[in-house]
Amino acid sequence: MSTKNFDVVVIGGGPGGYIAAIRAAQLGFNTACIDEWKNDKGGPAPGGTCTNVGCIPSKALLQSSEHFDHANHHFAEHGISTGKVTMDVAKMVARKDAVVKQNNDGILYLFKKNKVSFFHGRGSFAAAKDGVYEVKVAGAAEELIVAKHVIIATGSNARQLPGAAFDEENILSNDGALRIGAVPKKLGVIGSGVIGLEMGSVWRRLGAEVTVLEGLPTFLGAVDEGVAKEAFKQFTKQGLKIELGVKIGEVKTSKKGVTVAYANAKGEAQELAVDKLIVSIGRVPNTIGLGAEVVGLKLDDRGAIEVDGDCKTNLPNVWAVGDVVRGPMLAHKAEEEGVAVAERIAGQHGHVNFNTIPWVIYTSPEIAWVGRTEQQLKADGVAYKAGQFPFLANGRARALGDTTGFVKFLADAKTDEILGVHIIGPMASELIAEAVVAMEFKASAEDIARICHAHPSLSESTKEAALAVDKRTLNF
Numbered sequence: 352m353s354t355k356n357f358d359v360v361v362i363g364g365g366p367g368g369y370i371a372a373i374r375a376a377q378l379g380f381n382t383a384c385i386d387e388w389k390n391d392k393g394g395p396a397p398g399g400t401c402t403n404v405g406c407i408p409s410k411a412l413l414q415s416s417e418h419f420d421h422a423n424h425h426f427a428e429h430g431i432s433t434g435k436v437t438m439d440v441a442k443m444v445a446r447k448d449a450v451v452k453q454n455n456d457g458i459l460y461l462f463k464k465n466k467v468s469f470f471h472g473r474g475s476f477a478a479a480k481d482g483v484y485e486v487k488v489a490g491a492a493e494e495l496i497v498a499k500h501v502i503i504a505t506g507s508n509a510r511q512l513p514g515a516a517f518d519e520e521n522i523l524s525n526d527g528a529l530r531i532g533a534v535p536k537k538l539g540v541i542g543s544g545v546i547g548l549e550m551g552s553v554w555r556r557l558g559a560e561v562t563v564l565e566g567l568p569t570f571l572g573a574v575d576e577g578v579a580k581e582a583f584k585q586f587t588k589q590g591l592k593i594e595l596g597v598k599i600g601e602v603k604t605s606k607k608g609v610t611v612a613y614a615n616a617k618g619e620a621q622e623l624a625v626d627k628l629i630v631s632i633g634r635v636p637n638t639i640g641l642g643a644e645v646v647g648l649k650l651d652d653r654g655a656i657e658v659d660g661d662c663k664t665n666l667p668n669v670w671a672v673g674d675v676v677r678g679p680m681l682a683h684k685a686e687e688e689g690v691a692v693a694e695r696i697a698g699q700h701g702h703v704n705f706n707t708i709p710w711v712i713y714t715s716p717e718i719a720w721v722g723r724t725e726q727q728l729k730a731d732g733v734a735y736k737a738g739q740f741p742f743l744a745n746g747r748a749r750a751l752g753d754t755t756g757f758v759k760f761l762a763d764a765k766t767d768e769i770l771g772v773h774i775i776g777p778m779a780s781e782l783i784a785e786a787v788v789a790m791e792f793k794a795s796a797e798d799i800a801r802i803c804h805a806h807p808s809l810s811e812s813t814k815e816a817a818l819a820v821d822k823r824t825l826n827f
Contacts, residue, residue: 355468357383359696360486360498362474362641364388365399367673367685368504369458374693375502376465383496384467385474385488390455391448395471397458398451399506400674401682404526407454409549411447412529413713416556420715425752438557440533447529470494476501476642484646484669500668500696503656504689505641507634507674512541515602521609521627522602525550528629534558539611539625543570543593545712547631551591552714561591562623564613566632568596573710575724575773577739577759582775585716585755597621602628636675661701662692670696684708707790711780716755719783722771722790725761734764738796738819740812742776747807753777758816760796767795767820778809785813796820 357380361372364386372384388396388403396403422436462469472490479485484501488494509524511517519527528550534557540547543565555561570593571579587593596616603610609628615621636655643650649657649665656671658664664671670692673685684703691701712718728735741757742748756776762769772786789799799817804810818824 354495357381357498359500361502363504364397365506366682367689370686371502371689372467373465374690376467378697385470387473396455402454408447408529411450412553415443416553420556476646479646503671505637510633512630521604523629535626537625539628542631563593564597578773578775709783716776717779719779720773736820738816740815745812758812760816762796762820
């Protein structure tokens with residue numbers, strides 16, 4: 352077994368891992384990154400869940416299905432006649448796969464450009480001695496890497512429903528949901544979180560009858576109540592059947608598909624028969640097989656790696672970032688932690704502000720927010736002012752043909768500092784960035800209101816919502 356020495360080794364090549372490796376190399380460290388993801392030919396596919404079976408492929412399918420939906424239901428109002436529109440699912444999936452490969456190849460190119468040594472295989476701790484760590488790479492050939500610093504970025508896995516293990520044919524995780532080969536007549540989704548709603552939206556647009564079963568009594572409980580209420584109304588209008596407060600019972604598979612026994616919110620016994628079932632009930636940290644016990648790495652009762660505010664573990668010079676530690680399981684959060692850790696290793700002051708991490712659900716309408724919700728401010732007894740502006744009154748939204756939703760600002764009642772911004776509507780994923788920047792610089796709602804926004808633009812709605820905090824409006 353060959354042995355190679357590095358300053359920094361990163362276990363995991365997802366958003367947190369590959370970004371950490373690249374930044375460490377840029378800071379002058381001899382760096383290696385280990386990743387085990389494989390493409391369909393067995394070759395390396397760095398990028399983790401995000402690139403391979405998460406953020407990137409889901410957005411590709413969402414875009415394809417949205418084009419299909421527009422062609423079928425919205426082109427005519429623009430004067431565009433298309434005749435009968437059909438969807439070639441195999442071609443749609445192939446395009447998705449091509450997008451994923453482009454991202455995989457892009458990461459490998461960045462490794463080469465920044466002189467990061469890449470190892471394809473599963474990384475695990477082998478030993479800790481003499482102030483360094485030995486990390487075994489189980490790939491085509493077993494190798495041993497020695498490094499002073501180790502950054503763990505092994506991500507997370509889909510949580511399985513007890514008694515209903517993923518077979519990725521009938522009972523699907525996010526992975527299987529992205530590889531459905533034909534539009535199912537009936538699709539069931541357990542869990543109304545981000546993955547469930549996005550994947551449910553894709554197949555609903557393509558013609559599937561979609562039923563979403565949610566165990567909680569409220570819809571999108573982490574989202575601002577006003578936004579969640581509007582989202583529920585819009586998704587129901589589109590044809591998603593959403594049942595809240597259910598209790599899932601036995602899940603059975605057969606040649607005909609999947610049957611889910613459940614009790615509804617009233618406690619009445621129900622049964623849902625579907626062709627495919629997507630289970631989207633959260634994710635669990637990926638630490639099995641890491642060799643944590645070999646070196647004494649401390650895990651919590653969820654299997655996550657325990658870290659402090661700087662992403663330091665209980666072991667000297669061992670760090671952990673992303674889904675495998677506390678905090679939101681978001682790719683951009685992992686990226687920020689990866690950069691921060693690399694800079695801390697270099698003696699710099701890496702920074703991650705959890706209060707300004709944006710959240711996005713890429714449905715139609717899109718949902719995005721940053722900061723605290725109105726219900727959180729009320730629960731904390733914070734005096735606040737609220738301002739809201741509908742896209743219905745926005746000229747650019749009218750021209751786009753999508754006036755769904757609104758922008759909502761929440762500001763401190765005394766200082767006017769922005770405490771939260773919540774958007775549901777067209778391009779919410781892009782509009783939220785202005786709010787993130789504003790909150791990072793401790794801006795007031797008046798600051799946004801006084802900034803010149805292009806006309807006509809959707810961003811004028813953020814200006815109007817900020818104006819509305821003080822009961823003013825220009826009403827573009």
